[in-house]
Amino acid sequence: QQQVKQSPQSLIVQKGGISIINCAYENTAFDYFPWYQQFPGKGPALLIAIRPDVSEKKEGRFTISFNKSAKQFSLHIMDSQPGDSATYFCAASKETSGSRLTFGEGTQLTVNP
Amino acid sequence: DGGITQSPKYLFRKEGQNVTLSCEQNLNHDAMYWYRQDPGQGLRLIYYSQIVNDFQKGDIAEGYSVSREKKESFPLTVTSAQKNPTAFYLCASSSWTSGDTIYFGEGSWLTVV
Numbered sequence: 001q002q003q004v005k006q007s008p009q010s011l012i013v014q015k016g017g018i019s020i021i022n023c024a025y026e027n028t029a030f031d032y033f034p035w036y037q038q039f040p041g042k043g044p045a046l047l048i049a050i051r052p053d054v055s056e057k058k059e060g061r062f063t064i065s066f067n068k069s070a071k072q073f074s075l076h077i078m079d080s081q082p083g084d085s086a087t088y089f090c091a092a093s094k095e096t097s098g099s100r101l102t103f104g105e106g107t108q109l110t111v112n113p
Numbered sequence: 114d115g116g117i118t119q120s121p122k123y124l125f126r127k128e129g130q131n132v133t134l135s136c137e138q139n140l141n142h143d144a145m146y147w148y149r150q151d152p153g154q155g156l157r158l159i160y161y162s163q164i165v166n167d168f169q170k171g172d173i174a175e176g177y178s179v180s181r182e183k184k185e186s187f188p189l190t191v192t193s194a195q196k197n198p199t200a201f202y203l204c205a206s207s208s209w210t211s212g213d214t215i216y217f218g219e220g221s222w223l224t225v226v
Contacts, residue, residue, distance in 0.1 A: 006155075032212045043117075043203050043217030044156070051212070089155060098163065098209040099144055105155040 003027050004092050006104030013111050019077040021107045023090035026071065030092040034101070035064065035075050038087045047088070048075070080111045116140065117218035119204050125224050126198075134189045134221045136204035145187035146205040146215070149173060156203065162187055163209050191223060198225045 006023045013019045023033075034049035050057045050064040050073065057064045063076040077084055087108050091101040117138045126132045138145065147159040158171030162181040176195025181187055187206075191198045201222055207215040 034214075041220070043205070043219050045217065046214045049212075093211055095211040098211055099207040099213050099215060100146075100158070100161060101215060103156040 003030075003102045004090060004104045006090050006107060008107060009105065010108045011110070013080045013109065015080065015082060015111055015113050017080050017111075019080045019084070019109055019111070020074055021088055021090070021109070022072065022074045023104050024070075024072045025092050027092070027094065028071070029094040029096070030102075031095055032093045033064070033066065033073050034091050035062075036089045036091060036103075038089065038106075040086075044087075044089060077109075080109075082111045082113050085109055085111050117204055117206055117216055119202075119218035119221050121221060122219070123222045123224075125226065128225055129193045130225075131193060132191050132198075132223065134191070134202055134204075134223070136187045136189065136218060137185050138187075138204075138206040138216075138218075139185060140206055140216060141184070142206035142208055142216075143184070144207050144209045145181065146207075147171075147177070147179065147187070147189045148203040148205065150201040150203060150220075159189065159202075198223060 004025050035047045036044035037047040038044040048059050048062050052068050061078045066073045087106050089106050090104040093101045120135045146161040148156040157173050160179040162168035178190045203220045204218045205215045
């Protein structure tokens, strides 16, 4: 039972380009949507997160866009850099499950110099 | 330094042997988690614990066991009943409040031959 679906599975972008990763969820009880970044051989780390009361959140070059009616959210990386090359996971949680997260399948991003 | 320490980083075991992965946190978090990561399948929850002396099965608990005798420690035993144990295992911790950040350790690579 996959409650959070992520696409694409892999993405190759040129330096300076925009990277876009999409996620869709099924459970309307979800109320917290974080993105995690993972470098090879390391544990994931929180990158940026959003709650459904706003449609967009920006932190530096990273932006989350959220569409509650479509049950979709996406991560945009502006001016992508080779150092952004990593695996990105979207996730979701609901208040009744505490901090327990349901993760998407992950997107492996490669930014070519 | 505050954080989550997993050990060992790399572990090789023969098929049929039980193996225990260690996880210690000094973040004073109530909740701890174990995830398994396989290529293309994202992060799958094995077990989680909201509080000392209590733990719950996640999505793929079969063939695994845990204990939570101390707030700081949440060891995972991979038993011989786990049919495909070779994977990257990640321990994490957080408060149990929805929306609080989940922090991950650096992971343990288990190879069963």
